[in-house]
Every structure is written in C-alpha cells, then in structure tokens.
Amino acid sequence: xxxxxxxxxxxxxxxxxxxxxxxxxxxxxxxxxxxxxxxxxxxxxxxxxxxxxxxxxxxxxxxxxxxxxxxxxxxxxxxxxxxxxxxxxxxxxxxxxxxxxxxxxxxxxxxxxxxxxxxxxxxxxxxxxxxxxxxxxxxxxxxxxxxxxxxxxxxxxxxxxxxxxxxxxxxxxxxxxxxxxxxxxxxxxxxxxxxxxxxxxxxxxxxxxxxxxxxxxxxxxxxxxxxxxxxxxx
Amino acid sequence: xxxxxxxxxxxxxxxxxxxxxxxxxxxxxxxxxxxxxxxxxxxxxxxxxxxxxxxxxxxxxxxxxxxxxxxxxxxxxxxxxxxxxxxxxxxxxxxxxxxxxxxxxxxxxxxxxxxxxxxxxxxxxxxxxxxxxxxxxxxxxxxxxxxxxxxxxxxxxxxxxxxxxxxxxxxxxxxxxxxxxxxxxxxxxxxxxxxxxxxxxxxxxxxxxxxxxxxxxxxxxxxxxxxxxxxxxxxxxx
Numbered sequence: 001x002x003x004x005x006x007x008x009x010x011x012x013x014x015x016x017x018x019x020x021x022x023x024x025x026x027x028x029x030x031x032x033x034x035x036x037x038x039x040x041x042x043x044x045x046x047x048x049x050x051x052x053x054x055x056x057x058x059x060x061x062x063x064x065x066x067x068x069x070x071x072x073x074x075x076x077x078x079x080x081x082x083x084x085x086x087x088x089x090x091x092x093x094x095x096x097x098x099x100x101x102x103x104x105x106x107x108x109x110x111x112x113x114x115x116x117x118x119x120x121x122x123x124x125x126x127x128x129x130x131x132x133x134x135x136x137x138x139x140x141x142x143x144x145x146x147x148x149x150x151x152x153x154x155x156x157x158x159x160x161x162x163x164x165x166x167x168x169x170x171x172x173x174x175x176x177x178x179x180x181x182x183x184x185x186x187x188x189x190x191x192x193x194x195x196x197x198x199x200x201x202x203x204x205x206x207x208x209x210x211x212x213x214x215x216x217x218x219x220x221x222x223x224x225x226x227x228x229x230x231x232x233x234x
Numbered sequence: 235x236x237x238x239x240x241x242x243x244x245x246x247x248x249x250x251x252x253x254x255x256x257x258x259x260x261x262x263x264x265x266x267x268x269x270x271x272x273x274x275x276x277x278x279x280x281x282x283x284x285x286x287x288x289x290x291x292x293x294x295x296x297x298x299x300x301x302x303x304x305x306x307x308x309x310x311x312x313x314x315x316x317x318x319x320x321x322x323x324x325x326x327x328x329x330x331x332x333x334x335x336x337x338x339x340x341x342x343x344x345x346x347x348x349x350x351x352x353x354x355x356x357x358x359x360x361x362x363x364x365x366x367x368x369x370x371x372x373x374x375x376x377x378x379x380x381x382x383x384x385x386x387x388x389x390x391x392x393x394x395x396x397x398x399x400x401x402x403x404x405x406x407x408x409x410x411x412x413x414x415x416x417x418x419x420x421x422x423x424x425x426x427x428x429x430x431x432x433x434x435x436x437x438x439x440x441x442x443x444x445x446x447x448x449x450x451x452x453x454x455x456x457x458x459x460x461x462x463x464x465x466x467x468x469x470x471x472x
Binding site: 151152 | 288308322323331
C-alpha cells in the first residue's frame with residue numbers, strides 16, 4: 001500500500017515539476033503509438049471494410065486468419081521484426097533497428113489485425129443495412145468503402161482506440177526492436193520495465209500512472225473531437 | 235390510344251432460392267403506359283420482379299434486356315424500398331448523396347437538394363438526422379433521394395405500406411407529378427384502392443408468373459382470368 005502511495009506521489013511530483021525525462025519519454029510514447037495508429041488505420045479501415053462488402057473464394061479463411069492475428073504475441077512480432085531489420089536481415093541496410101521507426105513497424109504489425117477485425121465486424125452490420133441502397137445506386141467498390149467508413153466512423157473509432165490502447169501499453173516487441181535506449185528509444189512501458197527491474201517501484205508506479213492518465217486523456221480527446229456522445233447512435 | 239413505352243424484355247427469366255422457384259419462367263415484353271402497378275397476392279413475386287427489372291436480383295436463368303443501353307440502364311433507374319434505407323447522415327446529406335456519386339458540382343447539388351426537399355415537404359427537417367425521422371418522412375426522403383437523379387424509370391416496392399393517410403396522399407401527389415413529367419413509374423402495392431387511383435396499366439402476378447397485363451381501366455373493369463377477377467373482387471387468391 002505504501003508503494004502505491006509513493007507511486008502516486010512520485011507521479012504527482014514528476015508531472016508537477018514537468019520532469020524533463022518524463023516529458024521526453026511521454027512524447028516519444030505518443031509519437032510512436034500515434035504514428036503506428038495512423039499507419040495501421042490507413043491499412044486496416046479500408047481492408048476491414050472491403051472484407052465486409054466483398055465475396056471471394058477464401059473470404060472465410062481470411063477473416064479467421066485476421067481474427068487469429070489479433071492475438072499475435074508481441075514478443076514474437078518483435079523477434080521477427082528484429083530479424084528482418086538486423087544487419088544480417090533483408091532490411092538491415094536501412095539501419096532501422098533500435099530506432100523509433102522500428103518500434104512503429106512492430107506496433108503497426110501488432111495493431112493492424114485488431115483494428116481490421118473490429119472494422120470488419122462494425123462494417124458488416126452497416127453493409128447489411130446499406131446493401132440494397134448502395135447496389136441500387138450503382139456504386140462501385142471504392143464508393144461503397146468510402147461511404148461505409150464515413151457513416152460508420154463512430155464505430156470505427158472504437159477500433160482505433162482499441163488499437164491505440166494496445167500500442168501504448170505494448171512492451172515486449174518495442175523492447176526487442178527499440179532496445180530501450182535512453183534519449184533514443186525509451187518509452188513509458190520500457191521505462192516502467194527498467195525501473196521495476198532496478199527495484200525503484202515508486203518511480204515505476206509513477207510512470208504507470210502517467211501511462212494510464214495518458215491513455216485516458218487520448219481516449220477522452222478523441223471522443224470529444226468526434227462528438228460521439230452528443231450525436232448519440234447515428 | 236395510350237402510348238406504351240418499352241421498359242424491358244424478360245427472356246426465360248427464372249429466380250430460385252434454395253431450389254424453390256420464386257419467379258418464372260417469364261418471357262415478357264414489359265411496356266408501361268406511364269404508371270404501372272404490379273399487383274398480386276402475398277408471395278406472388280412482386281418484389282422479386284421489381285428487383286429483377288432493376289438488375290439487383292441474381293437470375294437463376296434467363297436475361298433481362300432493358301430498352302435503353304444496358305450499361306446506362308441502371309443509371310437511368312431509381313428504386314424506393316418498402317422499408318426506407320436511411321444513410322446515417324442529415325436529410326440534406328441523404329439528398330445530396332446520389333448526386334455526389336455522379337460527380338455533380340456543389341452548386342448544382344445544393345440547389346437540387348433544396349428544390350427536392352421543398353417538393354417532398356422536407357424543408358423543415360433538412361438538417362435533422364435522417365434515421366430519426368418519422369416513417370412517413372423517411373419514405374418521402376427515400377422518394378426524393380431516388381428522384382433527385384431524375385431517373386427515366388422509377389421502381390417502388392410498396393412505398394406506402396404502414397404509412398398514415400396523409401403521408402400516403404403526399405407521396406401519391408409526388409408520384410403523379412413525376413409520372414406526368416415523363417418518368418415511367420413501376421410500383422407494387424397491396425392496396426387496391428391505391429392501384430385504382432394511380433395505375434395507367436397493371437401487371438397481375440400469380441405464383442411467380444405474369445398472369446395478366448392490361449390497361450388499368452380494362453383490367454379493373456373486365457379482368458380476363460378468373461384468378462384476376464377474384465383478386466380484384468377482394469377474394470383470397472392462392
């Protein structure tokens with residue numbers, strides 16, 4: 001119990017004094033996770049929607065694979081990305097290992113199936129509702145995908161937020177591909193892991209509270225910007 | 235002499251679902267005298283026929299050749315469903331949507347939206363969310379959204395089912411106007427009174443077959459088949 005109080009006090013102190021390291025780590029966490037979210041959304045939202053409206057031979061297998069990929073173990077993703085980006089790997093020449101870019105790549109791989117799967121679920125229902133109208137209006141696939149994404153944007157927000165939650169709280173993959181290097185690739189989760197290892201539970205808890213507050217803040221901000229509650233269900 | 239406008243030629247058209255024949259086999263040259271009403275008992279295949287004519291129903295066999303060029307036919311048609319489908323947008327955005335798909339410029343879209351909202355009596359709810367409209371308003375919006383593209387052929391599947399008298403009258407008024415303006419209207423209904431009020435010609439369907447077609451006054455006054463006679467008398471026909 002004392003450690004939780006000490007953690008709260010540490011968090012309070014870090015925030016009030018605008019601790020330089022904390023600000024840097026927090027901004028890097030946001031940079032990596034929001035970049036990964038943006039890239040994953042660009043890939044997953046149209047793909048999940050396309051999957052909802054198209055009928056093709058291996059559709060069921062594709063959906064099953066996508067759902068299975070939601071549970072990708074981050075450590076395994078980290079390991080694979082590490083092997084691909086390491087000097088002896090196929091993309092070693094790019095020199096991306098132990099950079100924020102490598103961390104973004106790993107997070108994109110982890111959260112894209114999650115966002116695509118949630119998108120598919122939401123869009124499947126909307127497509128059932130809109131199907132006859134969009135067919136009747138002679139729309140092409142591109143117009144259908146864009147219409148569904150626009151009209152289902154509030155449902156898709158849930159998918160994006162789930163993706164962000166997974167990205168910001170992820171530690172295994174980014175530890176492997178980022179290396180938790182001070183002033184370079186250290187983010188909130190890897191810093192928490194480090195402080196816990198060092199036995200500085202108060203600081204680790206402090207960073208943990210900051211992480212939770214950050215996740216809540218981003219969620220509230222996105223909800224407020226998209227005015228989800230004010231517009232109700234439509 | 236009433237002029238009959240060719241709509242489509244149905245050749246060996248057959249629609250089956252789970253090996254049950256819903257429609258057909260139909261060989262028919264469909265012509266309209268302006269306002270065609272498709273009548274028939276429940277399960278006769280009225281909605282399926284409309285879907286086939288609009289090209290949204292997969293045929294088990296046969297083909298439909300539209301009077302206009304095939305690739306343009308769907309562009310020149312519009313469909314109003316029995317249960318209106320509302321985009322999760324405002325009334326204004328719902329009305330604008332078909333024109334946006336066609337790539338019309340913003341000024342033209344804005345003017346058309348205001349014009350059709352006025353004609354459909356939706357001006358006061360232009361910026362309301364469409365899914366929250368009343369049943370009558372939704373159907374009027376669906377009708378205005380279908381007509382905003384100025385289709386040559388308008389299909390309506392029981393557009394006034396479940397509507398009150400006032401909404402039905404308003405929709406019928408708009409339909410008479412567009413029919414008079416040259417749009418061929420093809421509509422299914424259960425309501426014989428409505429059919430008598432609106433029809434210029436009638437297609438009577440029974441058991442998935444086009445049983446009888448004729449000009450409205452002829453078929454209502456002197457139906458040829460005993461089944462049509464019984465149906466128009468109000469008897470149960472199977």
